[in-house]
Amino acid sequence: MTQGWWAWLKPLSPAVLCLFFSAVQPWGWRAGIVLVSLGILAMLIGVRRLYEREQARFRIREAETSLGLLERKRHDWMNHVQVIMGYLSMKQIDRIRPYLEQLVKQAQRERRLSQVKHPPLAVALVSLPHRFPEWDWEVEIGEGFQSIPSLEAERICRMVEEAAEEMGRIVPPEDRTTVRFRFDKREDGVIFSVHVSRARKVLAKGDWDRLKKRTESWQGKFQVSDGGFMAEIPLEGGRSPGNRLLSWGR
Template structure:
Protein backbone atom coordinates (compact mmCIF):
# COMPACT_ATOMS: atom_id res chain seq x y z
CA UNK A 1 0.00 0.00 0.00
CA UNK A 2 2.85 2.41 0.82
CA UNK A 3 4.42 1.56 -2.55
CA UNK A 4 1.25 2.48 -4.39
CA UNK A 5 0.82 5.76 -2.52
CA UNK A 6 4.38 6.81 -3.26
CA UNK A 7 3.95 6.04 -6.94
CA UNK A 8 0.65 7.93 -7.02
CA UNK A 9 2.16 11.02 -5.34
CA UNK A 10 5.12 10.99 -7.73
CA UNK A 11 2.72 10.92 -10.68
CA UNK A 12 0.66 13.77 -9.25
CA UNK A 13 3.80 15.85 -8.72
CA UNK A 14 4.95 15.32 -12.31
CA UNK A 15 1.55 16.33 -13.71
CA UNK A 16 1.47 19.44 -11.50
CA UNK A 17 4.94 20.54 -12.65
CA UNK A 18 4.05 20.04 -16.33
CA UNK A 19 0.86 22.09 -15.91
CA UNK A 20 2.81 24.92 -14.26
CA UNK A 21 5.38 24.92 -17.05
CA UNK A 22 2.61 24.95 -19.64
CA UNK A 23 0.92 27.95 -17.98
CA UNK A 24 4.23 29.85 -17.85
CA UNK A 25 4.77 29.17 -21.55
CA UNK A 26 1.42 30.76 -22.39
CA UNK A 27 2.42 34.04 -20.70
CA UNK A 28 5.86 34.05 -22.31
CA UNK A 29 4.43 33.45 -25.77
CA UNK A 30 2.06 36.35 -25.14
CA UNK A 31 5.13 38.53 -24.47
CA UNK A 32 6.64 37.34 -27.74
CA UNK A 33 3.48 38.35 -29.63
CA UNK A 34 3.48 41.73 -27.91
CA UNK A 35 7.13 42.20 -28.87
CA UNK A 36 6.47 41.28 -32.50
CA UNK A 37 3.51 43.64 -32.65
CA UNK A 38 5.53 46.50 -31.13
CA UNK A 39 8.42 45.80 -33.51
CA UNK A 40 6.12 46.14 -36.50
CA UNK A 41 4.19 49.25 -35.47
CA UNK A 42 6.86 51.40 -33.78
CA UNK A 43 9.40 53.55 -35.60
CA UNK A 44 12.00 54.82 -33.06
CA UNK A 45 14.94 52.47 -33.24
CA UNK A 46 15.48 52.44 -29.48
CA UNK A 47 11.97 51.16 -28.86
CA UNK A 48 12.35 48.64 -31.71
CA UNK A 49 15.57 47.37 -30.11
CA UNK A 50 13.77 47.07 -26.78
CA UNK A 51 10.98 45.03 -28.37
CA UNK A 52 13.58 42.90 -30.16
CA UNK A 53 15.26 42.15 -26.83
CA UNK A 54 11.88 41.20 -25.37
CA UNK A 55 11.32 38.81 -28.26
CA UNK A 56 14.76 37.21 -27.92
CA UNK A 57 14.61 36.82 -24.14
CA UNK A 58 11.01 35.56 -24.18
CA UNK A 59 11.70 33.15 -27.04
CA UNK A 60 14.75 31.71 -25.31
CA UNK A 61 12.82 31.39 -22.04
CA UNK A 62 9.93 29.67 -23.82
CA UNK A 63 12.35 27.24 -25.45
CA UNK A 64 14.00 26.42 -22.12
CA UNK A 65 10.58 25.87 -20.52
CA UNK A 66 9.59 23.53 -23.35
CA UNK A 67 12.82 21.56 -22.85
CA UNK A 68 12.11 21.36 -19.11
CA UNK A 69 8.53 20.28 -19.77
CA UNK A 70 9.64 17.50 -22.12
CA UNK A 71 12.29 16.34 -19.64
CA UNK A 72 9.71 16.25 -16.85
CA UNK A 73 7.30 14.33 -19.09
CA UNK A 74 10.05 11.82 -19.90
CA UNK A 75 10.91 11.40 -16.21
CA UNK A 76 7.24 10.88 -15.41
CA UNK A 77 6.93 8.25 -18.14
CA UNK A 78 10.03 6.42 -16.89
CA UNK A 79 8.70 6.55 -13.33
CA UNK A 80 5.36 5.11 -14.41
CA UNK A 81 7.10 2.34 -16.37
CA UNK A 82 9.25 1.57 -13.34
CA UNK A 83 6.15 1.30 -11.14
CA UNK A 84 4.51 -1.06 -13.66
CA UNK A 85 7.64 -3.22 -13.82
CA UNK A 86 7.70 -3.43 -10.03
CA UNK A 87 4.06 -4.53 -9.94
CA UNK A 88 4.72 -7.22 -12.57
CA UNK A 89 7.68 -8.50 -10.56
CA UNK A 90 5.58 -8.64 -7.40
CA UNK A 91 2.87 -10.56 -9.28
CA UNK A 92 5.43 -13.13 -10.48
CA UNK A 93 6.86 -13.56 -6.97
CA UNK A 94 3.35 -13.98 -5.54
CA UNK A 95 2.54 -16.63 -8.14
CA UNK A 96 5.72 -18.57 -7.36
CA UNK A 97 5.00 -18.30 -3.63
CA UNK A 98 1.47 -19.56 -4.24
CA UNK A 99 2.76 -22.59 -6.18
CA UNK A 100 5.29 -23.44 -3.47
CA UNK A 101 2.62 -23.13 -0.77
CA UNK A 102 0.43 -25.59 -2.66
CA UNK A 103 3.29 -28.08 -2.92
CA UNK A 104 4.09 -27.66 0.78
CA UNK A 105 0.46 -28.25 1.79
CA UNK A 106 0.28 -31.41 -0.32
CA UNK A 107 3.47 -32.75 1.27
CA UNK A 108 2.14 -31.99 4.77
CA UNK A 109 -1.11 -33.73 3.83
CA UNK A 110 0.72 -36.89 2.79
CA UNK A 111 2.70 -36.83 6.05
CA UNK A 112 -0.39 -36.31 8.22
CA UNK A 113 -2.25 -39.13 6.47
CA UNK A 114 0.94 -41.25 6.64
CA UNK A 115 0.93 -41.82 2.90
CA UNK A 116 4.69 -42.04 2.81
CA UNK A 117 4.71 -43.95 -0.48
CA UNK A 118 3.39 -40.81 -2.18
CA UNK A 119 6.17 -38.59 -0.83
CA UNK A 120 8.99 -39.82 -3.04
CA UNK A 121 7.21 -39.44 -6.44
CA UNK A 122 5.90 -36.02 -5.43
CA UNK A 123 9.35 -34.91 -4.31
CA UNK A 124 10.66 -36.07 -7.69
CA UNK A 125 8.00 -33.93 -9.35
CA UNK A 126 9.08 -30.90 -7.30
CA UNK A 127 12.70 -31.59 -8.19
CA UNK A 128 11.86 -31.66 -11.91
CA UNK A 129 9.90 -28.42 -11.58
CA UNK A 130 12.84 -26.74 -9.84
CA UNK A 131 15.18 -27.89 -12.63
CA UNK A 132 12.77 -26.55 -15.25
CA UNK A 133 12.59 -23.18 -13.49
CA UNK A 134 16.38 -23.06 -13.25
CA UNK A 135 16.81 -23.84 -16.95
CA UNK A 136 14.16 -21.27 -17.83
CA UNK A 137 16.02 -18.55 -15.94
CA UNK A 138 19.19 -19.33 -17.92
CA UNK A 139 17.76 -18.99 -21.43
CA UNK A 140 20.02 -15.97 -21.95
CA UNK A 141 17.41 -13.43 -23.16
CA UNK A 142 16.20 -11.41 -20.14
CA UNK A 143 13.22 -9.77 -21.87
CA UNK A 144 12.06 -13.17 -23.16
CA UNK A 145 12.40 -14.79 -19.74
CA UNK A 146 10.41 -11.92 -18.19
CA UNK A 147 7.69 -12.33 -20.84
CA UNK A 148 7.34 -16.07 -20.15
CA UNK A 149 7.12 -15.55 -16.39
CA UNK A 150 4.65 -12.67 -16.69
CA UNK A 151 2.44 -14.61 -19.08
CA UNK A 152 2.09 -17.35 -16.48
CA UNK A 153 0.71 -14.78 -14.06
CA UNK A 154 -1.41 -12.67 -16.39
CA UNK A 155 -3.09 -15.28 -18.60
CA UNK A 156 -6.16 -16.93 -17.11
CA UNK A 157 -7.60 -19.04 -19.94
CA UNK A 158 -4.37 -20.08 -21.69
CA UNK A 159 -1.60 -21.81 -19.75
CA UNK A 160 1.87 -21.60 -21.26
CA UNK A 161 4.24 -24.45 -20.37
CA UNK A 162 7.86 -24.03 -21.43
CA UNK A 163 9.66 -27.35 -21.51
CA UNK A 164 13.38 -26.82 -20.98
CA UNK A 165 14.83 -30.23 -20.25
CA UNK A 166 18.43 -29.05 -20.35
CA UNK A 167 20.30 -25.77 -19.96
CA UNK A 168 20.17 -23.71 -23.19
CA UNK A 169 21.50 -20.20 -23.75
CA UNK A 170 19.34 -18.91 -26.59
CA UNK A 171 21.13 -15.56 -26.51
CA UNK A 172 24.35 -17.18 -27.73
CA UNK A 173 22.84 -18.92 -30.74
CA UNK A 174 23.67 -17.42 -34.18
CA UNK A 175 20.09 -16.26 -34.78
CA UNK A 176 18.78 -12.79 -35.62
CA UNK A 177 18.50 -10.49 -32.60
CA UNK A 178 15.04 -10.62 -31.03
CA UNK A 179 13.73 -13.20 -33.53
CA UNK A 180 12.99 -15.96 -30.99
CA UNK A 181 11.01 -13.71 -28.68
CA UNK A 182 9.13 -12.10 -31.59
CA UNK A 183 8.06 -15.44 -33.07
CA UNK A 184 6.94 -16.83 -29.70
CA UNK A 185 4.93 -13.70 -28.95
CA UNK A 186 3.29 -13.84 -32.39
CA UNK A 187 2.43 -17.52 -32.04
CA UNK A 188 0.91 -17.01 -28.60
CA UNK A 189 -1.12 -14.05 -29.88
CA UNK A 190 -2.42 -16.09 -32.85
CA UNK A 191 -3.55 -18.93 -30.63
CA UNK A 192 -5.15 -16.60 -28.09
CA UNK A 193 -7.06 -14.84 -30.85
CA UNK A 194 -8.58 -18.04 -32.25
CA UNK A 195 -9.35 -20.07 -29.13
CA UNK A 196 -12.96 -21.09 -28.57
CA UNK A 197 -13.29 -21.11 -24.82
CA UNK A 198 -16.60 -21.24 -23.05
CA UNK A 199 -17.17 -20.36 -19.42
CA UNK A 200 -14.81 -22.32 -17.20
CA UNK A 201 -12.78 -23.77 -20.09
CA UNK A 202 -9.08 -23.30 -20.64
CA UNK A 203 -6.28 -24.48 -22.90
CA UNK A 204 -2.61 -25.34 -22.68
CA UNK A 205 0.20 -24.27 -24.99
CA UNK A 206 3.47 -26.16 -24.66
CA UNK A 207 6.72 -24.76 -26.05
CA UNK A 208 9.88 -26.80 -26.48
CA UNK A 209 13.29 -25.74 -27.80
CA UNK A 210 15.26 -28.22 -29.89
CA UNK A 211 18.82 -27.14 -30.72
CA UNK A 212 20.13 -28.96 -33.80
CA UNK A 213 23.36 -28.71 -35.76
CA UNK A 214 22.05 -26.24 -38.32
CA UNK A 215 19.28 -24.46 -36.48
CA UNK A 216 16.79 -24.14 -33.64
CA UNK A 217 13.33 -25.70 -33.66
CA UNK A 218 10.44 -24.08 -31.81
CA UNK A 219 7.85 -26.79 -31.17
CA UNK A 220 4.39 -25.51 -30.21
CA UNK A 221 1.62 -27.89 -29.12
CA UNK A 222 -1.78 -26.43 -28.24
CA UNK A 223 -4.44 -28.48 -26.46
CA UNK A 224 -7.91 -27.07 -26.02
CA UNK A 225 -10.91 -25.79 -27.98
CA UNK A 226 -10.06 -23.60 -30.96
CA UNK A 227 -11.41 -22.36 -34.31
CA UNK A 228 -9.50 -24.65 -36.61
CA UNK A 229 -9.94 -22.95 -39.98
CA UNK A 230 -9.24 -19.46 -38.64
CA UNK A 231 -6.19 -20.52 -36.65
CA UNK A 232 -4.76 -22.57 -39.51
CA UNK A 233 -5.15 -19.64 -41.91
CA UNK A 234 -3.64 -17.22 -39.39
CA UNK A 235 -0.61 -19.47 -38.87
CA UNK A 236 -0.06 -19.81 -42.62
CA UNK A 237 -0.42 -16.06 -43.10
CA UNK A 238 1.97 -15.04 -40.32
CA UNK A 239 4.57 -17.79 -40.49
CA UNK A 240 4.82 -18.94 -44.11
CA UNK A 241 7.91 -16.81 -44.57
CA UNK A 242 9.92 -17.08 -47.77
CA UNK A 243 12.92 -15.41 -46.20
CA UNK A 244 15.93 -17.02 -44.58
CA UNK A 245 15.22 -16.06 -40.96
CA UNK A 246 12.76 -18.87 -40.23
CA UNK A 247 10.66 -21.58 -41.90
CA UNK A 248 7.32 -23.22 -41.12
CA UNK A 249 8.68 -26.75 -40.66
CA UNK A 250 5.48 -28.57 -39.77
CA UNK A 251 1.83 -28.00 -38.86
CA UNK A 252 -0.64 -30.66 -37.74
CA UNK A 253 -4.31 -30.11 -36.91
CA UNK A 254 -6.69 -32.26 -34.87
CA UNK A 255 -9.80 -31.74 -32.79
CA UNK A 256 -8.77 -29.74 -29.72
CA UNK A 257 -5.08 -30.14 -30.55
CA UNK A 258 -2.74 -28.36 -32.92
CA UNK A 259 1.02 -28.56 -33.32
CA UNK A 260 3.28 -26.15 -35.19
CA UNK A 261 7.06 -26.29 -35.62
CA UNK A 262 9.20 -23.36 -36.71
CA UNK A 263 12.81 -23.77 -37.85
CA UNK A 264 15.27 -20.93 -37.27
CA UNK A 265 18.43 -21.64 -39.31
CA UNK A 266 21.76 -20.61 -37.83
CA UNK A 267 23.55 -17.79 -39.63
CA UNK A 268 27.27 -18.47 -39.40
Protein backbone atom coordinates in the same frame (compact mmCIF):
# COMPACT_ATOMS: atom_id res chain seq x y z
CA MET B 1 -9.83 12.34 -22.50
CA THR B 2 -9.43 16.10 -21.88
CA GLN B 3 -7.67 15.42 -18.59
CA GLY B 4 -5.35 13.00 -20.37
CA TRP B 5 -4.30 15.61 -22.91
CA TRP B 6 -3.92 18.24 -20.18
CA ALA B 7 -1.69 15.91 -18.18
CA TRP B 8 0.65 15.78 -21.17
CA LEU B 9 0.42 19.49 -22.05
CA LYS B 10 0.71 20.91 -18.54
CA PRO B 11 4.52 20.48 -18.22
CA LEU B 12 4.89 22.12 -21.66
CA SER B 13 2.45 24.98 -21.07
CA PRO B 14 5.13 27.52 -19.94
CA ALA B 15 7.06 26.87 -23.15
CA VAL B 16 3.92 27.24 -25.26
CA LEU B 17 3.05 30.55 -23.57
CA CYS B 18 6.57 31.94 -24.02
CA LEU B 19 6.62 31.04 -27.71
CA PHE B 20 3.14 32.45 -28.21
CA PHE B 21 3.97 35.80 -26.57
CA SER B 22 7.23 36.00 -28.52
CA ALA B 23 5.12 36.09 -31.69
CA VAL B 24 2.61 38.72 -30.52
CA GLN B 25 4.67 40.90 -28.14
CA PRO B 26 4.99 44.61 -29.12
CA TRP B 27 8.47 45.27 -27.66
CA GLY B 28 10.65 44.43 -30.61
CA TRP B 29 12.98 41.68 -31.70
CA ARG B 30 15.17 41.76 -28.58
CA ALA B 31 12.20 40.91 -26.37
CA GLY B 32 11.25 38.24 -28.88
CA ILE B 33 14.68 36.62 -28.61
CA VAL B 34 14.43 36.61 -24.81
CA LEU B 35 10.97 35.03 -24.89
CA VAL B 36 12.05 32.42 -27.46
CA SER B 37 15.08 31.54 -25.33
CA LEU B 38 12.88 31.21 -22.26
CA GLY B 39 10.45 29.11 -24.29
CA ILE B 40 13.20 26.73 -25.42
CA LEU B 41 14.48 26.43 -21.85
CA ALA B 42 10.95 25.78 -20.57
CA MET B 43 10.47 23.21 -23.34
CA LEU B 44 13.59 21.30 -22.28
CA ILE B 45 12.51 21.36 -18.64
CA GLY B 46 9.00 20.22 -19.58
CA VAL B 47 10.28 17.35 -21.72
CA ARG B 48 12.55 16.24 -18.89
CA ARG B 49 9.63 16.28 -16.46
CA LEU B 50 7.54 14.22 -18.87
CA TYR B 51 10.38 11.73 -19.22
CA GLU B 52 10.84 11.44 -15.45
CA ARG B 53 7.09 11.00 -14.96
CA GLU B 54 6.90 8.24 -17.56
CA GLN B 55 9.95 6.55 -16.05
CA ALA B 56 8.25 6.61 -12.64
CA ARG B 57 5.08 5.11 -14.14
CA PHE B 58 7.13 2.44 -15.88
CA ARG B 59 8.85 1.51 -12.61
CA ILE B 60 5.47 1.28 -10.90
CA ARG B 61 4.12 -1.00 -13.64
CA GLU B 62 7.24 -3.16 -13.44
CA ALA B 63 6.91 -3.39 -9.66
CA GLU B 64 3.22 -4.32 -9.94
CA THR B 65 4.08 -7.02 -12.48
CA SER B 66 6.83 -8.40 -10.23
CA LEU B 67 4.52 -8.40 -7.22
CA GLY B 68 1.88 -10.23 -9.22
CA LEU B 69 4.36 -12.89 -10.30
CA LEU B 70 5.67 -13.29 -6.75
CA GLU B 71 2.12 -13.64 -5.47
CA ARG B 72 1.41 -16.30 -8.09
CA LYS B 73 4.63 -18.11 -7.16
CA ARG B 74 3.74 -18.01 -3.47
CA HIS B 75 0.26 -19.33 -4.27
CA ASP B 76 1.71 -22.20 -6.32
CA TRP B 77 4.12 -23.23 -3.57
CA MET B 78 1.37 -23.09 -0.94
CA ASN B 79 -0.62 -25.45 -3.15
CA HIS B 80 2.36 -27.81 -3.28
CA VAL B 81 2.70 -27.69 0.51
CA GLN B 82 -0.99 -28.47 0.91
CA VAL B 83 -0.66 -31.47 -1.43
CA ILE B 84 2.27 -32.82 0.59
CA MET B 85 0.42 -32.22 3.86
CA GLY B 86 -2.55 -34.07 2.40
CA TYR B 87 -0.38 -37.08 1.57
CA LEU B 88 1.02 -37.02 5.11
CA SER B 89 -2.43 -36.82 6.70
CA MET B 90 -3.62 -39.77 4.58
CA LYS B 91 -0.38 -41.66 5.34
CA GLN B 92 0.43 -41.93 1.64
CA ILE B 93 4.14 -41.41 2.19
CA ASP B 94 5.06 -43.28 -0.99
CA ARG B 95 3.46 -40.53 -3.11
CA ILE B 96 5.53 -37.71 -1.62
CA ARG B 97 8.85 -38.65 -3.20
CA PRO B 98 7.55 -38.70 -6.84
CA TYR B 99 5.79 -35.40 -6.21
CA LEU B 100 8.98 -33.79 -4.87
CA GLU B 101 10.95 -35.17 -7.81
CA GLN B 102 8.47 -33.49 -10.15
CA LEU B 103 8.98 -30.18 -8.33
CA VAL B 104 12.76 -30.58 -8.57
CA LYS B 105 12.53 -31.13 -12.34
CA GLN B 106 10.39 -28.02 -12.66
CA ALA B 107 12.93 -25.99 -10.66
CA GLN B 108 15.75 -27.32 -12.85
CA ARG B 109 13.90 -26.27 -16.01
CA GLU B 110 13.37 -22.78 -14.61
CA ARG B 111 17.06 -22.58 -13.68
CA ARG B 112 18.04 -23.43 -17.26
CA LEU B 113 15.64 -20.83 -18.60
CA SER B 114 17.03 -18.18 -16.26
CA GLN B 115 20.51 -18.81 -17.72
CA VAL B 116 19.51 -17.45 -21.15
CA LYS B 117 21.94 -14.59 -21.81
CA HIS B 118 19.22 -12.21 -23.02
CA PRO B 119 17.39 -11.15 -19.81
CA PRO B 120 14.07 -10.09 -21.43
CA LEU B 121 13.79 -13.47 -23.16
CA ALA B 122 14.71 -15.31 -19.95
CA VAL B 123 12.04 -13.43 -18.00
CA ALA B 124 9.44 -14.05 -20.72
CA LEU B 125 10.12 -17.80 -20.67
CA VAL B 126 10.31 -18.25 -16.89
CA SER B 127 7.16 -16.23 -16.23
CA LEU B 128 4.89 -17.93 -18.79
CA PRO B 129 3.31 -20.42 -16.33
CA HIS B 130 2.64 -17.62 -13.85
CA ARG B 131 1.23 -15.10 -16.32
CA PHE B 132 -1.07 -17.63 -18.02
CA PRO B 133 -2.01 -20.10 -15.26
CA GLU B 134 -5.07 -21.37 -17.14
CA TRP B 135 -2.75 -23.60 -19.18
CA ASP B 136 -0.23 -26.21 -18.04
CA TRP B 137 3.07 -24.97 -19.46
CA GLU B 138 6.19 -26.92 -20.28
CA VAL B 139 9.01 -24.64 -21.45
CA GLU B 140 12.27 -26.30 -22.47
CA ILE B 141 15.46 -25.20 -24.21
CA GLY B 142 18.09 -27.27 -25.98
CA GLU B 143 21.85 -27.13 -25.68
CA GLY B 144 23.46 -23.88 -26.78
CA PHE B 145 20.27 -21.86 -26.74
CA GLN B 146 21.39 -19.81 -23.72
CA SER B 147 24.06 -18.07 -25.81
CA ILE B 148 21.79 -17.06 -28.69
CA PRO B 149 22.76 -13.63 -30.17
CA SER B 150 20.90 -10.63 -28.78
CA LEU B 151 19.24 -9.65 -32.07
CA GLU B 152 17.78 -13.12 -32.60
CA ALA B 153 16.89 -13.35 -28.90
CA GLU B 154 14.94 -10.10 -29.11
CA ARG B 155 13.03 -11.33 -32.14
CA ILE B 156 12.26 -14.66 -30.47
CA CYS B 157 11.18 -12.80 -27.33
CA ARG B 158 8.60 -10.87 -29.34
CA MET B 159 7.36 -14.09 -30.92
CA VAL B 160 7.07 -15.77 -27.52
CA GLU B 161 5.07 -12.84 -26.17
CA GLU B 162 2.78 -12.78 -29.21
CA ALA B 163 2.30 -16.56 -29.18
CA ALA B 164 1.53 -16.52 -25.45
CA GLU B 165 -0.85 -13.61 -26.00
CA GLU B 166 -2.73 -15.63 -28.60
CA MET B 167 -2.93 -18.60 -26.23
CA GLY B 168 -4.21 -16.24 -23.54
CA ARG B 169 -7.09 -15.20 -25.81
CA ILE B 170 -8.18 -18.79 -26.33
CA VAL B 171 -10.84 -19.98 -23.92
CA PRO B 172 -9.20 -22.88 -22.05
CA PRO B 173 -11.10 -26.18 -21.91
CA GLU B 174 -12.51 -27.58 -18.70
CA ASP B 175 -9.82 -30.26 -18.68
CA ARG B 176 -6.27 -29.06 -18.08
CA THR B 177 -4.41 -28.71 -21.37
CA THR B 178 -0.64 -28.67 -21.77
CA VAL B 179 1.11 -26.09 -23.93
CA ARG B 180 4.72 -27.00 -24.64
CA PHE B 181 7.30 -24.50 -25.89
CA ARG B 182 10.69 -25.86 -26.88
CA PHE B 183 13.70 -24.08 -28.34
CA ASP B 184 16.57 -25.85 -30.11
CA LYS B 185 19.61 -24.15 -31.56
CA ARG B 186 20.83 -25.66 -34.81
CA GLU B 187 23.63 -24.75 -37.18
CA ASP B 188 21.13 -23.13 -39.55
CA GLY B 189 19.15 -21.29 -36.88
CA VAL B 190 16.69 -21.82 -34.04
CA ILE B 191 13.64 -24.07 -34.07
CA PHE B 192 10.79 -22.91 -31.85
CA SER B 193 8.28 -25.73 -31.36
CA VAL B 194 4.86 -25.31 -29.79
CA HIS B 195 2.71 -28.32 -28.96
CA VAL B 196 -0.86 -28.05 -27.72
CA SER B 197 -2.32 -31.25 -26.35
CA ARG B 198 -5.62 -32.19 -28.01
CA ALA B 199 -5.25 -29.18 -30.31
CA ARG B 200 -8.17 -30.15 -32.54
CA LYS B 201 -10.52 -30.24 -29.57
CA VAL B 202 -9.08 -27.20 -27.82
CA LEU B 203 -8.72 -24.72 -30.69
CA ALA B 204 -11.76 -23.33 -32.52
CA LYS B 205 -11.78 -22.07 -36.11
CA GLY B 206 -11.37 -18.47 -34.96
CA ASP B 207 -8.28 -19.51 -33.00
CA TRP B 208 -6.77 -21.07 -36.12
CA ASP B 209 -7.47 -17.90 -38.12
CA ARG B 210 -5.79 -15.66 -35.54
CA LEU B 211 -2.76 -17.93 -35.33
CA LYS B 212 -2.53 -17.97 -39.12
CA LYS B 213 -2.61 -14.15 -39.29
CA ARG B 214 -0.04 -13.92 -36.51
CA THR B 215 2.26 -16.30 -38.36
CA GLU B 216 1.90 -14.36 -41.60
CA SER B 217 2.82 -11.17 -39.72
CA TRP B 218 6.15 -12.89 -38.97
CA GLN B 219 6.58 -13.54 -42.73
CA GLY B 220 6.00 -17.20 -42.01
CA LYS B 221 4.07 -20.03 -43.63
CA PHE B 222 1.15 -21.50 -41.70
CA GLN B 223 0.10 -25.10 -42.29
CA VAL B 224 -2.64 -27.07 -40.55
CA SER B 225 -1.54 -30.60 -39.78
CA ASP B 226 -3.32 -33.59 -38.32
CA GLY B 227 -4.19 -32.65 -34.76
CA GLY B 228 -2.18 -29.43 -34.73
CA PHE B 229 -0.54 -26.76 -36.84
CA MET B 230 2.91 -25.72 -38.01
CA ALA B 231 4.47 -22.42 -38.98
CA GLU B 232 7.84 -21.86 -40.62
CA ILE B 233 9.57 -18.55 -39.97
CA PRO B 234 12.75 -17.47 -41.81
CA LEU B 235 15.70 -16.24 -39.79
CA GLU B 236 17.49 -12.90 -40.13
CA GLY B 237 14.64 -10.95 -41.65
CA GLY B 238 14.02 -13.49 -44.41
CA ARG B 239 17.59 -13.72 -45.77
CA SER B 240 17.62 -17.45 -45.03
CA PRO B 241 14.21 -18.72 -46.21
CA GLY B 242 15.25 -22.34 -45.80
CA ASN B 243 15.76 -22.01 -42.05
CA ARG B 244 12.89 -22.88 -39.74
CA LEU B 245 12.56 -20.65 -36.72
CA LEU B 246 9.07 -21.50 -35.53
CA SER B 247 7.43 -24.89 -35.76
CA TRP B 248 3.96 -25.49 -34.34
CA GLY B 249 2.73 -29.03 -33.98
CA ARG B 250 0.40 -31.26 -32.08
